[in-house]
Amino acid sequence: MTARAEQRQQQQLAFQASNQNIEVGLASACPLAVAELTEIDEHSPHVREVFDGGLTAKVYHLEVDGSHYCLKQQRRPALVKNADGATSFLNEVQRRQDLQALKQRPATSAAFKHIVPTLYANYREGIILSPWIEGTILDRFSREIFNQLFSTLFALEQAGLMEWDLSPGNILYDGHNIHLFDFGYMYRFDPLAEYNSDGLTLPEFHAAERFETRNLFGFLLRYQDSMTESDRLALFRELKEAALDSYTQKRIWLRQNYAKTQVIDWVTTIIARWEKALDCDTALASLYRAESFRSHCLDIADDLSGKSCTPTTLLRIDAVIETLATHYLELKARDALLFDNKELGQHDLIHKYQACRKQAEKYLLSTS
Ligand SMILES: Nc1ncnc2c1ncn2[C@@H]1O[C@H](COP(=O)(O)OP(=O)(O)OP(=O)(O)O)[C@@H](O)[C@H]1O
Ligand SMILES: [Mg+2]
Numbered sequence: 001m002t003a004r005a006e007q008r009q010q011q012q013l014a015f016q017a018s019n020q021n022i023e024v025g026l027a028s029a030c031p032l033a034v035a036e037l038t039e040i041d042e043h044s045p046h047v048r049e050v051f052d053g054g055l056t057a058k059v060y061h062l063e064v065d066g067s068h069y070c071l072k073q074q075r076r077p078a079l080v081k082n083a084d085g086a087t088s089f090l091n092e093v094q095r096r097q098d099l100q101a102l103k104q105r106p107a108t109s110a111a112f113k114h115i116v117p118t119l120y121a122n123y124r125e126g127i128i129l130s131p132w133i134e135g136t137i138l139d140r141f142s143r144e145i146f147n148q149l150f151s152t153l154f155a156l157e158q159a160g161l162m163e164w165d166l167s168p169g170n171i172l173y174d175g176h177n178i179h180l181f182d183f184g185y186m187y188r189f190d191p192l193a194e195y196n197s198d199g200l201t202l203p204e205f206h207a208a209e210r211f212e213t214r215n216l217f218g219f220l221l222r223y224q225d226s227m228t229e230s231d232r233l234a235l236f237r238e239l240k241e242a243a244l245d246s247y248t249q250k251r252i253w254l255r256q257n258y259a260k261t262q263v264i265d266w267v268t269t270i271i272a273r274w275e276k277a278l279d280c281d282t283a284l285a286s287l288y289r290a291e292s293f294r295s296h297c298l299d300i301a302d303d304l305s306g307k308s309c310t311p312t313t314l315l316r317i318d319a320v321i322e323t324l325a326t327h328y329l330e331l332k333a334r335d336a337l338l339f340d341n342k343e344l345g346q347h348d349l350i351h352k353y354q355a356c357r358k359q360a361e362k363y364l365l366s367t368s
Contacts, residue, residue, distance in 0.1 A: 004199040005084075008187060012087040022090075024097045024121040030129060031064040037071060038125045053169075055079040056089045056184065061132055069119070070133070070181070074126030081306050088184030093123040095161065095183035102159055111155035114148055116181035130181060135174035139219070141235060146242035148178050153207040154246050158253065162189050162197045162207075167214040192259040195266055203266055204294075204338055208243040213295035220292070221315045233281065236288050244274050290334035293323045297338060300356060309363040317357045324349050 001009075027034050032046070040060060042050050048068070051059035056078045060071040072092075080086045096118040102108045103117060121128040138145070149171075156163060165185040172179040187197035196205045216239060220232055227235075251267045277287035296316040303313045323331065328346040331337055341349060 002198040002201050004194075004197065004201070005187075008197070009083050009087060012090055013083075016087065016090055019124075022093050022097055022121070022123040024093065024100050024118050027120060027122070030120050031062075031067060031069065034120075034122060034125055034127070037127050037129065038073070040071060040073065055081060055085055057128075068132035068134075070116075070130045072128040072130075076126065081308075084185065089126070090123060091186070092182070092184045093121050093128065095186045096121045096128060098159070098161065098188075099183070102155075108155070108159070111151070111158075114152045114178050114180055116179050133172050133174060133179045133181070135172040135179065137168050138171040138173040138178060138215075139168065140173070141216070141219075141239070143238045143242060145173070145178060146239050147245075149211065150207065150242050150246035152178075152180065153211075154250055156186070157191045157207065157250065160188050160191055161186055164197075164205075164210055165214060166211045168219070171215070191263075192254065192257055193263065195263065200262065204298075206270070208239075208247070208270075209291075209295070212239075212291055213298045217292045217295040218299065218312050218316070221296075221319060222312060224315075233284060233288060237278065237284060240274050240278060240284075240287075244271065244278065247271050247274075286330060286334065289323055289327055290331060290336035293320060293331055293336045294338060296320050297341060300353075300360070304356060304359060304363070307363045309360040311364070313360045314357065314364070317353055317360060321350055321353045321357075324353065 030037060032040075040047065040062070042060075044060075044062075046062045046064050047060050048063050049061035051061075055075070057072045057074055060073065062069040062071050074089045078086060078089070084091075099112060099115050100118045103112045103115060116130045116133060119129045119131065149166075153163065163180070163183070163186045165182065170180065170182040172181065189197040189199075194200055195203050198205065216235075220227070220235070224232075247267055247270060251264060251271065254264050254267060273287070277283045296319055300313060300316050300320065303309045324346060328349070337344075337349075341352075344352065
């Protein structure tokens with residue numbers, strides 16, 4: 001873990017141990033008394049649906065007097081996996097406070113329209129109340145959807161906020177608009193002086209990478225049988241064009257605001273790589289291989305460390321082994337081998353991911 005992340009965790013653990021509270025909005029705006037909201041369970045007559053899959057919270061779809069709400073209720077104790085998980089409910093209430101202020105300020109409200117409003121949140125009572133969004137988990141993509149996503153992520157970055165978990169379960173789509181609502185892993189950073197909320201130590205992580213890693217490349221693997229190679233590349237091109245637009249605007253903003261040269265150069269390198277790849281389909285296919293490989297490796301490491309492997313983890317490992325076998329030199333040339341993988345040769349890498357597969361199969365069996 002980086003020093004920057006450790007510092008944040010320490011501050012959050014100290015806040016948890018104190019008796020300070022964070023309240024967002026007014027309790028009088030709630031359709032039910034706060035004491036009633038904290039006690040709601042699946043037997044309540046107001047509950048329409050329950051989402052029980054989260055480690056730190058339970059989510060209820062409520063109906064009160066014909067209006068629909070989403071109640072996120074902290075689990076006590078949390079089914080904690082690690083320190084970031086242990087502080088994620090607090091983190092979400094902190095971010096709800098930041099985001100609600102940005103949504104209410106006339107100068108910034110339009111930029112945050114894809115962020116779900118907070119009607120009321122109370123950290124010590126363990127509740128967050130939002131309007132219920134009629135929609136489905138985002139499972140289709142288009143240029144418009146990518147534009148909504150990247151413009152929201154850029155607005156967040158300008159406000160000094162970086163979202164790490166853009167997984168499918170955290171983005172709703174109502175047929176016209178996307179909605180972001182789970183901020184357990186959205187952290188503060190200084191966009192003019194840091195790459196991300198880990199400071200200047202991990203240039204690998206940024207908005208487009210987060211979406212590709214947590215979401216798009218998993219989607220493309222799950223739907224690989226119903227899409228041709230050229231369908232996949234066309235979608236990737238749309239994504240990269242939207243991301244390029246957004247990163248180009250970001251670079252202008254960084255320059256206008258006298259950002260650190262190191263940060264501007266970092267964005268320039270990413271932009272140059274994408275521009276070159278968008279020139280022709282062969283270069284784009286090569287970037288696709290490199291970025292999908294990187295995304296799969298990062299997500300496999302996450303799944304194994306959290307012992308939370310799914311059938312998609314196995315698909316990701318198979319894709320990694322195949323790309324290593326067929327395009328190892330290209331991956332190396334494109335800097336797609338990250339962290340420990342940089343030190344390993346082709347044979348050792350294949351061996352490593354074969355061992356990962358065995359381990360993932362075990363975790364899959366033990367969780368099913
Ligand atoms: N405002 C909302 N409107 C409609 N559905 C919502 C809303 N907020 C959450 N949901 C639904 O509830 C599910 C879980 O919500 P959320 O992602 O906030 O919590 P979680 O990931 O289960 O919890 P944890 O933070 O412990 O991981 C979402 O995947 C979504 O389907
Ligand atoms: Mg979630």
